[in-house]
Amino acid sequence: MEALTFVSKALRKYLTFSGDNKLKRGEAPPLPRGDFDKTRAPKADRFTAGFARAEIMPGDITKKKYYIAGYNINNPAKGILDKTYVHALWLDDNSGRGGMVFVSLDAVGLLNSDANAIKASLSGFMKQSGCRAIHIFCTHNHAGIDTMGLWGPLPLSGKDPGFMKTVFAATKDAVNRAYEDRRDGDLFHGSVEVPDMQKDIRTPVVFSKTLTRLRFVPSDGSREIYWINFASHSESLGGENSFISADFPGYMRDEIRAKTGAETFYCVGAIGGMITMEIIDKYKIESTKKIGKNLAGYALSVDGETKLSPVINSVRQEFYADSDNSVLMIAAKAGILKAKKYAISWARFGFALKTEMTYLEIDTLKMLLLPCEIFPELVYGGYLSAEESATGLGPEVNPVPLTQIAGDDKLMIIGLANDELGYVLPPNDFLLDEDVPYFNRAKDRHGRNHYEETNSMGPGTAAKIAEVFGDIMETVKKSR
Numbered sequence: 210m211e212a213l214t215f216v217s218k219a220l221r222k223y224l225t226f227s228g229d230n231k232l233k234r235g236e237a238p239p240l241p242r243g244d245f246d247k248t249r250a251p252k253a254d255r256f257t258a259g260f261a262r263a264e265i266m267p268g269d270i271t272k273k274k275y276y277i278a279g280y281n282i283n284n285p286a287k288g289i290l291d292k293t294y295v296h297a298l299w300l301d302d303n304s305g306r307g308g309m310v311f312v313s314l315d316a317v318g319l320l321n322s323d324a325n326a327i328k329a330s331l332s333g334f335m336k337q338s339g340c341r342a343i344h345i346f347c348t349h350n351h352a353g354i355d356t357m358g359l360w361g362p363l364p365l366s367g368k369d370p371g372f373m374k375t376v377f378a379a380t381k382d383a384v385n386r387a388y389e390d391r392r393d394g395d396l397f398h399g400s401v402e403v404p405d406m407q408k409d410i411r412t413p414v415v416f417s418k419t420l421t422r423l424r425f426v427p428s429d430g431s432r433e434i435y436w437i438n439f440a441s442h443s444e445s446l447g448g449e450n451s452f453i454s455a456d457f458p459g460y461m462r463d464e465i466r467a468k469t470g471a472e473t474f475y476c477v478g479a480i481g482g483m484i485t486m487e488i489i490d491k492y493k494i495e496s497t498k499k500i501g502k503n504l505a506g507y508a509l510s511v512d513g514e515t516k517l518s519p520v521i522n523s524v525r526q527e528f529y530a531d532s533d534n535s536v537l538m539i540a541a542k543a544g545i546l547k548a549k550k551y552a553i554s555w556a557r558f559g560f561a562l563k564t565e566m567t568y569l570e571i572d573t574l575k576m577l578l579l580p581c582e583i584f585p586e587l588v589y590g591g592y593l594s595a596e597e598s599a600t601g602l603g604p605e606v607n608p609v610p611l612t613q614i615a616g617d618d619k620l621m622i623i624g625l626a627n628d629e630l631g632y633v634l635p636p637n638d639f640l641l642d643e644d645v646p647y648f649n650r651a652k653d654r655h656g657r658n659h660y661e662e663t664n665s666m667g668p669g670t671a672a673k674i675a676e677v678f679g680d681i682m683e684t685v686k687k688s689r
Contacts, residue, residue, distance in 0.1 A: 217645040221535045221558075227542070228552070228559020237551035240527045240563070243681065245688040246306065246341070247522040247570075253303035255393040256519045258425040260434045260472045261386035262296045263379035265315065267354070267372050270453070276360045276367035278317040279351025280448035283362040286354065290446075290454040290494060293353050295376065297383035298436065298474045299391050300425075302519040307341035308391075309521060310384050311436075313474055314376070315455040316347045316356040318629030321564050321580065322547050323356070323373070327380050334381070338388050342523065344567060344578060345380075346476045347625040351444035352454040357629065358545045366545045394427035398574050399514035403507050406500065407441050408487050412657060415584075415591040416440055416484045420504070421621055422511045423571070424471075433471040437461075437508050438621055440478035440585070442485045445497040454494075457486065460501025461508070468509060478622045479589075481582040481632045483661060517572035524568045524684055528677045529553055529561040530630060533667030536647040537631070557667065564628045566674070568681045576621040577611060577678065580628030584635060584661075587671050588612055588622055592635055599640040599653035607635045608675030614682055630670065632661040639668040 267275060270289065277284045293315035301308030312327075324345045331343060347356075354372055361367025400421045409416050423436035443456040455462075462473040489496040489503075529551060532538050538558060541548045550560040567578040586592050588611045592604035612618045640659045642649040651659040 213648060214644040217535065217648055220539055224535055224538055224558040228556065231550070231552040232554060232559045235552065237529065237553055240529065242684065243524045243526040245522065245524045245684050247688060248304045248306070248520060251302070251518045251520050252305060253519050255303065255428065256396045256425065257299070257301040257303055257308065257391050257393050258396070258434055259299040259387040259390035259392065260297065260474065261383045261390055262294045262472070263383040265293050265295050265376050265379045267375055275369060275372060276355045277451055277453070278353055278355040278357065278360045278367065279444060282360050282367070284360065284451055286453050287451040288453070290352070290452045291459050293350065293453060293455045293459070295379045295383050296474050297380070297387035298434065299387040300521065301391070302521040304520070307339035310340055310343045310387065311474065312343065312345040312380055312384065313476055314345065314347045315350045315459065316353045317350055318347050318357050318625050319345060320357060320546065320548055321628035322549060324627045327377055330377060330381060331384060334385060334388070342525065343384070345627055346623060347629065348443045348455070348458050348475055349477055349480065349582070349625055350456050350458070351442065352446045352450055352452065352456045354453065358547065359540065364543060364545065392427040392429060392431060394425055396517045396519070396571070397424045397426065397514040398517050399424070399511040401507050401511045403439070403504070406486055406504060407484055409482060409484055411482050411661065412597070413586060413591055413593050415586045415589060416482065417478055417585060417589065420507050422508055424514065433469065435465060435471050435473045435508065437473055437475050438478055438623060439504065440480050440484050442480050442483065443477070445486050445488065445500050446493050450493065454497070457497050457501040457504065460498045461505045464502045464505035465508060468505070476623045478624060479583050479585040480624055481634070481661065482584040482586070484585065515573070517574065520570070520572050522570040524681045525565060526567070526677055526681055527563060527565045528673065530564050530666055530673055531556040531561045531669050533557045533669070534647045534665060536663070537666070564630060566677060567626070568678070568685065574621060575615055575617050575619070576623060577615070578623045578626035579674065580626055581630040581633045581670070582624055583622065583633045583674070586610070586635055587633060588620070589618070593638050598637045599655070599657065599659060600637050602637040604637060606637045608672045611675065611678055614675065614679050630666050632665040633670045633674060634661060634665055634668070635671060636668050
């Protein structure tokens, strides 16, 4: 322990020295405030949508090591349970401003640098199609191949360059075919409460049980497209698994296709804290299949839908995020994590990462695209009291919940959007090991383990996200 404490202190001193040197070469420029790209009223009576999917499976899976992401390091894939995919959705309100592309990867996460590289590779498509934005989400799949680098045989990266080329190529293919698939039609919004499938394994027990469904119905009677949002880690196969799978979202999509012919675009909500699925039985693959089928049943049970008017408005805002996590910053220094660092005087080590969030309105539905796994209480409220928290601090030190900032308790959260910053926790329950912060899990005065802090950027991220979202909503209000 003494040796690890020495290493931890030495690394933090090194990072501070490195950040000071970076600042001497000049501070990163301030980021411009995002504009609210809006139209006040529909310009057409129909949406236009298209869908496509493409496999993200390496052809040499039996000959080369690929590492399963999400649980243990150095866990080479032993085979394939089911295929993983990239899904692309084209959606246009026909206002003349161009359509948007949404991408969902069966992956644990994608760093902002890779998301931006994929978007740059689609610059020709954007010009040709008139696309005004591309947003890339991950299903936070814990049975997919490492797309971030953290699950290899450390200190080596688990991120394979050849596999990433496959991901890039498949994404480009799916996006182009989604555009070719576009059809006019109506978009319906509905939701259902899922009372018996999730669990929160960290105090407080706060999470959204709402499954939100957008359903696109083409005017020509061809196959429908579902867009489903739900809050859970995609980890039903468990940490003992060494086989590639899309986990329960894949079986959910298969069930919806089998029952209706519809294709499904899936994304996750506020899953930090930590929201996961109840395992049905001990046979993990059969349990995972059942979970997927049962969730599909809820998705198909949605009724009382609202027809949405074809209006899509948005604000995209880049911002700098400080990282106090010395382990992650050293991983970035070593090239395990491919994250560009920016010199920032207010940052803990003198440099920060650049990331982004986007606020979307599809008619009356408000959506917030966040680059992280946010704790649900930061979205909906329900903070621990001073007596209950790890720090002894009360909820007043925490930011205003995001639904209050939005003025809408039905604000739809999409996590792991265009980046993966890890967990974002309430400050009053953020606890680190005093001797080796971010290396070891702390145990608080109530006997609770604090794992999520070790995979977070630090205690200041929650306030930063609330601050940026507050600025976005001010921009939206002023534009009204």
